[in-house]
Amino acid sequence: MTQANLTLSGRDAVVPSRRHLRLPPWLEVAKPRLIPLLLATTLGGMALSESWPLPTPQLACTMGGGALAAAAAGVLNCLWERELDGRMARTAGRALPSGRLSVRTAFLLAVSLTMAAAMLLVAGVNCLAAGLALLGLCSYVLLYTVVLKPRTSRNIVVGGVAGAIPPLVGAAAAAGHIGLGGWWLFGLVMVWTPAHFWALALLLKDDYAAVGIPMLPVVKGALVTSRAIGHYARLTAVASLAGTALLPSGGVLYGLLVLPLNGRLLQLSTALRQQPEERQRATNLFRFSILYLFGICGLILWSRSGTATLLGQQVQHLLEHWSTGILASL
Numbered sequence: 001m002t003q004a005n006l007t008l009s010g011r012d013a014v015v016p017s018r019r020h021l022r023l024p025p026w027l028e029v030a031k032p033r034l035i036p037l038l039l040a041t042t043l044g045g046m047a048l049s050e051s052w053p054l055p056t057p058q059l060a061c062t063m064g065g066g067a068l069a070a071a072a073a074g075v076l077n078c079l080w081e082r083e084l085d086g087r088m089a090r091t092a093g094r095a096l097p098s099g100r101l102s103v104r105t106a107f108l109l110a111v112s113l114t115m116a117a118a119m120l121l122v123a124g125v126n127c128l129a130a131g132l133a134l135l136g137l138c139s140y141v142l143l144y145t146v147v148l149k150p151r152t153s154r155n156i157v158v159g160g161v162a163g164a165i166p167p168l169v170g171a172a173a174a175a176g177h178i179g180l181g182g183w184w185l186f187g188l189v190m191v192w193t194p195a196h197f198w199a200l201a202l203l204l205k206d207d208y209a210a211v212g213i214p215m216l217p218v219v220k221g222a223l224v225t226s227r228a229i230g231h232y233a234r235l236t237a238v239a240s241l242a243g244t245a246l247l248p249s250g251g252v253l254y255g256l257l258v259l260p261l262n263g264r265l266l267q268l269s270t271a272l273r274q275q276p277e278e279r280q281r282a283t284n285l286f287r288f289s290i291l292y293l294f295g296i297c298g299l300i301l302w303s304r305s306g307t308a309t310l311l312g313q314q315v316q317h318l319l320e321h322w323s324t325g326i327l328a329s330l
């Protein structure tokens with residue numbers, strides 16, 4: 001398969017959900033396939049607060065408002081990049097560049113989604129959560145899409161702050177302020193983003209090079225990118241362990257169960273570092289990066305359940321018993 005063909009089908013081969021049916025134009029521009037993981041990190045931010053679990057109406061308003069804000073951000077990103085998308089193989093068929101959706105309709109959709117998100121979060125949650133959601137929207141559209149993406153190869157190191165804001169929205173929704181746990185998950189998503197996206201960017205570098213977007217693989221090549229990915233993967237693995245101390249309950253169990261996730265992340269990033277040009281290795285890492293973050297958020301949520309708390313206490317008792325026995329035998 002030629003490079004161009006692989007790049008053309010790169011989207012289908014790489015982005016997990018691309019094999020599904022095409023969505024209606026007005027839904028496609030909202031980038032709905034990103035929203036489940038963004039909401040998972042929002043839930044993770046909530047579960048890290050002492051106020052977890054939330055009353056159902058507050059939980060529903062937070063998730064609904066977060067989804068609407070992320071959708072609005074996606075539409076605004078597609079609006080701003082419609083000309084650029086039209087020139088890249090992966091995105092040329094999108095609703096705006098292909099004319100399946102008008103700019104006017106998309107703009108009205110973006111304004112409606114933004115207003116609906118703000119109203120739902122202010123009325124059903126609190127002003128801090130609403131303000132943070134709008135900050136996430138603005139940082140994705142203005143800071144990343146408009147300012148950083150076309151200018152610097154480190155665009156997602158800073159631009160990643162946009163995708164890391166949903167945990168802050170969740171923490172603010174649960175407790176009315178952002179505690180240490182919320183900031184920890186914010187930081188974890190920040191350091192997770194480069195490995196997530198640069199693995200994909202390795203597969204799409206011809207696309208980005210053709211339109212002059214200075215993604216790291218275009219500017220520095222596959223070897224430097226794979227090294228940077230390894231650096232951030234290690235940073236992610238270390239940062240994830242802080243959850244053991246920051247979770248209000250079930251931290252020991254979380255700390256044990258996060259180890260295989262980190263092992264796989266480091267294994268895949270090391271494999272890519274050994275063969276940076278091997279496209280399947282980049283694909284494997286990109287796909288796993290999504291499962292990894294779902295896994296982290298799933299562990300955070302589960303560790304706050306009654307079952308996990310009981311199990312965690314037993315594991316902690318066992319560990320204390322073993323350590324006492326080891327010390328006694330020395």
Ligand code: HEM
Binds near residue numbers: 163
């Ligand atoms: C600035 C930071 C980020 C960049 C530049 C980025 C970039 C991308 C790109 C280009 C795609 C392929 C999209 C497509 O072809 O339709 C993608 C897919 C994806 N991203 Fe990221 N991403 C970022 C942050 C995030 C964050 C924070 C999350 C969630 C917490 C996330 C979740 C996903 C998911 C779930 C997919 C797969 C979507 C699908 O299956 O169609 N990304 N990302």
Ligand SMILES: CC(C)=CCC/C(C)=C/CC/C(C)=C/COP(=O)(O)OP(=O)(O)O
Binds near residue numbers: 070081132133162
């Ligand atoms: C709270 C809140 C609303 C936060 C916003 C979070 C958000 C929507 C993050 C999106 C991250 C992402 C997938 C960027 C890709 O943009 P891209 O332009 O590089 O992707 P593309 O090339 O596929 O269009």
